[in-house]
Amino acid sequence: MGSISSYETAAGKRYRVRYRKPDHAQTDKRGFRTKRQAEEFLSSVEVSKLRGEWVDPSRSRITVAEWAQPWYDAQLQLKATTLSGYRYTLDKHVLPTWGAVRLSDIGHADVQAWVTVLSKTLAASTVRQIYLVLAGLAKYAVRDGRLSRNPCDGVQLPRVVKKHRGYLSHAQVRQLADGCGEYTDVVLFLAYTGLRWGEMAALRVGRLDMLRRRINVAQAVSPARGQLVWSTPKSHSSRSVPFPEFLSELLALRCGGKSRDDLVFLGPDGGVLRSGNFRRRSFASAVFACKSVDSDFPDLSPHDLRHTAASLAVSSGANVKAVQRMLGHASAAMTLDVYADLFDDDLDAVAAALNIGATESVVSKVRAKAEILPLT
Incomplete structure (x- = not known):
């Protein structure tokens, strides 16, 4: 369990919280104005450690621009053309807005507001692709223990209207x-x-x-x-x-x-x-x-x-x-x-087949009944 102690500053009394990280290394956080704030912080640290959700604050201070390159380099599963699109999206849309922001400072509401602004001038499919890059970058940070959760989760995205396909005869x-x-x-x-x-x-x-x-x-x-x-x-x-x-x-x-x-x-x-x-x-x-x-x-x-x-x-x-x-x-x-639209005619075929099956069943039943009726 950690400890709380007070110390004096030019602005008045402040409180320091000392606690141990999951690796048992001791650290502290200073600057709490009230003891209650310090106690709440210490409680949250202990709970997050018990749940396995604790994140070292020093690791989440890295900016999006600094984290973007390690994330980009890790996308070994993607083809060159997809990677090229990711690079363009990072440079054109993600980094100009988020580059100087620390990972720990990315807020869910801020991401939602960004997506909403993008949706006013860009196609829905384009907005979704841009969002996926930031969301993927944040997801990688969660897996690396730099964020406890992905702030992009649950963001409302614009609906993509399916484009009518022109099939040639x-x-x-x-x-x-x-x-x-x-x-x-x-x-x-x-x-x-x-x-x-x-x-x-x-x-x-x-x-x-x-x-x-x-x-x-x-x-x-x-x-x-x-x-x-x-x-x-x-x-x-x-x-x-x-x-x-x-x-x-x-x-x-x-x-x-x-x-x-x-x-x-x-x-x-x-x-x-x-x-x-x-x-x-x-x-x-x-x-x-x-x-x-x-x-x-x-x-x-x-x-x-x-x-x-x-x-x-x-x-x-x-x-x-x-x-x-x-x-x-x-x-x-x-x-x-x-290509669901190409198989619409199959639905008519299904209905026709069901109708034939049902009709034949009724006819067979009538015939069978007629055969067992006694002659008068």
């Missing part, structure tokens, strides 16, 4: 592809395989099985702070994706004269085909041209062709598990969550 895919000139096959490939852009851009000739019409997706490439980063696919695991027969000839043309280690799709400079360049040079104008003649043609990006691939697969009769494997989702539950 077969005819619209062909219309868009024809408008992309020399990159017609890129549009067709993305719309009928569901590969992410980085997976397509990293695809090498040796990963194509032309006989089985399979793509071995084992690598991805993406820009991170101006540099191309080669890594595994988003799910960190390879997968085999089928492609329709009509793509065989287009892919054969792309692979002609190349070695197994060469990239299938190349940019104008002979290097990696970059999404931003492709969108500016070909895709955006092709979408505009399609919209000018087809009022139902949706706004979309190259990445949205992945959604079209899911839509076309479902409409062709593919089940959830097959779509999950094609897209490389972590689980079928994730596929259902992302």
